[in-house]
Amino acid sequence: MSINPSHPFANIIPTVRADAMAYVVLERRDVEAMSRFLHDFGFTRVEHEGPNVYFRGFGEKPYSVELIPSDRDAFVGFGLVAADGADLDTLGSANGIAPADSEKPGGGRVLHLVDPNGYRIDLVHGFEKAEAYVPREAIDVENTPWKKSRVNAGVRPPLTPAPVEGVRHLVLQTPHFEQTVRWYMQNFGYLPSDMLQTQSGMIGLGFFRFDRGEQPADHHALAISFGPAPEILHISTETIDIDAVGQGQQYLRAQGWEHFWGIGRHVLGSQVFDYWKDPAGDEWEHYADGDVMTADYPVGFHPFDRAGLWAWGDDLPASMRPAGQAPEEAPPPVRELIDAMLVAPRPWLD
Numbered sequence: 001m002s003i004n005p006s007h008p009f010a011n012i013i014p015t016v017r018a019d020a021m022a023y024v025v026l027e028r029r030d031v032e033a034m035s036r037f038l039h040d041f042g043f044t045r046v047e048h049e050g051p052n053v054y055f056r057g058f059g060e061k062p063y064s065v066e067l068i069p070s071d072r073d074a075f076v077g078f079g080l081v082a083a084d085g086a087d088l089d090t091l092g093s094a095n096g097i098a099p100a101d102s103e104k105p106g107g108g109r110v111l112h113l114v115d116p117n118g119y120r121i122d123l124v125h126g127f128e129k130a131e132a133y134v135p136r137e138a139i140d141v142e143n144t145p146w147k148k149s150r151v152n153a154g155v156r157p158p159l160t161p162a163p164v165e166g167v168r169h170l171v172l173q174t175p176h177f178e179q180t181v182r183w184y185m186q187n188f189g190y191l192p193s194d195m196l197q198t199q200s201g202m203i204g205l206g207f208f209r210f211d212r213g214e215q216p217a218d219h220h221a222l223a224i225s226f227g228p229a230p231e232i233l234h235i236s237t238e239t240i241d242i243d244a245v246g247q248g249q250q251y252l253r254a255q256g257w258e259h260f261w262g263i264g265r266h267v268l269g270s271q272v273f274d275y276w277k278d279p280a281g282d283e284w285e286h287y288a289d290g291d292v293m294t295a296d297y298p299v300g301f302h303p304f305d306r307a308g309l310w311a312w313g314d315d316l317p318a319s320m321r322p323a324g325q326a327p328e329e330a331p332p333p334v335r336e337l338i339d340a341m342l343v344a345p346r347p348w349l350d
């Protein structure tokens with residue numbers, strides 16, 4: 001693991017190394033409305049006994065979203081796939097808990113942990129994989145100024161929900177930033193890909209990927225942001241290509257859902273993104289063409305500001321900027337982050 005030796009999280013020895021995102025778990029008051037949203041966003045419902053409702057993508061995970069009927073809307077937590085079944089026992093021993101058989105779609109075994117913010121984080125293994133399928137082939141850019149390989153043919157992707165592979169990453173906000181970063185790195189072997197620092201050197205946002213050795217992993221499977229209270233900032237899914245992001249936006253607009261931010265391209269991770277709000281107000285991202293890194297890719301350090309969050313597209317929505325969320329008398333670290341976010345990201349923007 002080649003990490004900047006001066007990095008505050010450089011010497012963490014992980015107990016196990018998680019391999020992939022499995023699912024998110026949400027409580028919802030209106031499961032029917034949330035189910036309609038997830039369908040229109042590109043998920044497919046999975047039949048399973050019991051009151052909870054499950055959705056999958058076109059990848060091999062038996063499910064990607066679990067909805068629990070509830071009298072509140074809440075983010076319960078998420079699941080990670082273990083590379084090896086023994087990892088559940090190793091991590092269980094280290095935390096004084098035991099794995100159990102899973103009664104969720106796909107079965108297998110599951111270990112339930114609780115992170116420093118009270119979220120339930122599962123490690124799963126041995127589930128029966130769903131049959132992955134290809135909704136359509138990705139559209140390559142074939143005609144460039146130097147080469148025209150598409151002749152006598154147009155680009156006509158269908159107007160459908162953007163097919164999503166599954167849940168690929170999450171962004172968590174926490175007032176316990178350092179403790180939370182340590183907890184995830186120590187328990188699951190997350191590697192830092194990029195860190196955003198304020199002028200005083202405080203890290204306000206970190207992007208973390210799975211340590212899959214020489215196998216590439218998404219630039220981030222988890223991002224952790226310093227903020228006034230624990231909160232899920234968004235849940236992200238990978239779709240096929242940029243046209244699927246665009247047609248998915250057309251489809252969601254036609255169904256009357258609330259658009260939030262995009263289409264644009266991120267800087268760190270390079271994803272072409274589009275953000276939507278679900279009926280409970282949580283944010284969901286479609287993305288395509290994101291970066292992947294092997295374990296030896298070094299961590300990067302960047303200024304914490306709005307300018308570094310997007311390469312092109314509209315500015316960050318006002319409600320996504322911490323200035324609108326934190327009290328005036330915020331403690332100095334929060335104040336420093338707010339001030340950094342208030343710097344105009346482009347010469348023509350406030």
Ligand SMILES: [Fe+2]
Pocket residue numbers: 169171234236285
């Ligand atoms: Fe994202």
